[in-house]
Amino acid sequence: MGIVVQKYGGSSVADAESIKRVARRIVETKKAGNQVVVVVSAMGDTTDELIDLANQVSPLPPARELDMLLTAGERISMAVLAMAIQNLGHEARSFTGSQAGVITDAEHGRAKIIDVTPGRIQAAIEQDAIAIVAGFQGVSQTTKDITTLGRGGSDTTAVALAVALEADVCEIYSDVDGIFTADPRIEPHARKIPRISYEETLEMAAQGAKILHLRCVEYARRYGMAIHVRSSFSEKKGTWVTSADKVGSADNEGSTMEAAIITGVAHDRSQAKITVVGVPDKPGEAAAIFRAVADAQINIDMIVQNVSAAATSLTDVSFTLPRGEGQTAMTALARLQETVGFDSLQYDDSVGKVSIVGAGMSTSPGISARFFEALSDAGVNIEMISTSEIRVSVVVAETQVEDAVRAAHDAFDLDADEVEAVVYGGTGR
């Protein structure tokens, strides 16, 4: 008998019918002889509705109170899920993040887990009950106030609990069947990846694939917790996220295939590009620009600096950043114009990023060349390039993102024999 931690996102518990369906699935897992701990997000659009309510009374709701408000969402879903399970004749008990021992720092809205002390959860499952835990929330070690973990919080709760309970697996349920070689809405031949390493998953997530949040994958990698990403709407096996040495192991349903060099193609339409035109090409100018952006708390992604035109000793610096932070960055940079002495600022939010990710590429030469040739053949113009050990990313015009995804998918033979019938979407929080 092992411990299974399951996490169900908001779309899996959107209404009473969905909750009853999820309850039946949980009971099946229990009947199969497992001790079951379930982490649940708020129902459907609850979180957005609560944020709307907050904004009706305050343009900038205080973070402590916003956390108090939002945690009502999981309180509702977890209690109703526990009721639905009990109605099927199995004991179930719901626990808040605080009751489940999810101890965090005091950074409201983006708290970090600093300890997990799941004594009450352990007691519940030892008494043969199914434990239902509120995702996304914890309690501050110092202030004893209720905190939330921010985006991807429920996934992180699930992995952290799985680690603390020494669970066999952490199953993350959403409305998609697993992690795909590309977004099936763009590439109909996209294939579900049976196994993928933590590192590749991190690159995929960082490059825009929306299945798992960076944070939960980082947590799982640190403690070696296996994640099974799957759909709550089907019985299919999903994608196992494990350490690289287990990806090719014998129980891998994909291991009979020739190892693909590229694991998947990710894309991201949430970014914008800022170009600082006519920067004097001397030491310290680029540093001043990026210091200003960093001071405005903006995370930049890719940076490109052109070689300066010999005649003028001026250069252009381009970088990408989340679109939502574009206005803030432009304002911060405009204030620098006199001291740095650049010519102008250009803002472009009709860009997209396409990345190929795969552990195999570090030992296979010519991957970048094959990628760029494929893009060229598809008529896609590359605006910026960046690479890591296991990833090559390009920025292209937003209108060419889909062409670029399909071209890359085709160039690296990622196509499935059969088209998977799935809807590709986010996992909620």
Next chain:
Amino acid sequence: MGIVVQKYGGSSVADAESIKRVARRIVETKKAGNQVVVVVSAMGDTTDELIDLANQVSPLPPARELDMLLTAGERISMAVLAMAIQNLGHEARSFTGSQAGVITDAEHGRAKIIDVTPGRIQAAIEQDAIAIVAGFQGVSQTTKDITTLGRGGSDTTAVALAVALEADVCEIYSDVDGIFTADPRIEPHARKIPRISYEETLEMAAQGAKILHLRCVEYARRYGMAIHVRSSFSEKKGTWVTSADKVGSADNEGSTMEAAIITGVAHDRSQAKITVVGVPDKPGEAAAIFRAVADAQINIDMIVQNVSAAATSLTDVSFTLPRGEGQTAMTALARLQETVGFDSLQYDDSVGKVSIVGAGMSTSPGISARFFEALSDAGVNIEMISTSEIRVSVVVAETQVEDAVRAAHDAFDLDADEVEAVVYGGTGR
């Protein structure tokens, strides 16, 4: 500088606009130099909506989980109220029942407060913050589970906190201006009572007046906490509920009036009457009947046993009980027919109860006679009678309840000089 505890019911915080209005009132109280602790119910119909949701997944939701679910209601209202206050430039912090130190027994759905340890509330108000506390909820001392206090729970939370904090006053806000001499929807000349004793309030509440719940008045009486019942929709003074010796004191705005013998007229349309016909008039028969009803967990109110007809040695026993429990009682009694040997059972749910309440009646003879004469003059037929030291109640046909209220109000000179413009309703929980 004193401590003021204010409680706002669901109708006072029904939407964002109401919450902003309540926030302004709270800030005014703070600005007047008070330390302010606010107890809040769930917004408007939230509780009913959550119960609906529970019933969609379970016909009989487990009590522990129902408590977990329902407490999400106050969590939402208290966080949003704290935001609205902060938006007015005043520090406010929300606290769950558990955080506020409301310690209860483990009886889910109807927990009793066994201790209040408001250390965090005290710290908050000493730091000049306004403390917002979730009404209706607490935490079990033994199981550490979340509990709810049942009907009238938020009022009880407010009084219990006021006692624990040694507050100057506990203000209970609803959508009515105070406690009236009768329901103004029935008796347009009903007058707001400026001061009333705990004992009279208890009798009024027990006899159907819906302003304050029995439980909170009992708690206030035990610890001598003054309650000020008033409307959150007006600035008018409301009704002070205090010990009897303070009701006639000099600061009583009503003390210049000649002391009324009767304080008010209450009515109750929630009851039904059961008559057990043809009970053998011998010892133990009535006991068997009421034992059966008690074993079915039914609270009966008034009991009347007729003198037996000499010829038959049979008697009729009638009693009143809440309508919702009528079916259960009839079923329990039907099972007794053979052993007790009565003729038949009659069930009548078209009855109502009208009561006159007043501390003055214990020293004034002829009150019952004057009451019965007034009813007779109004053509109202009395079906049952019961009395206490400070109350006389009659059961009449439901269609005659309003006539009876007006007749009693008129007979004891309770009419106001001016008609109060109010809407009379419940206080929510």
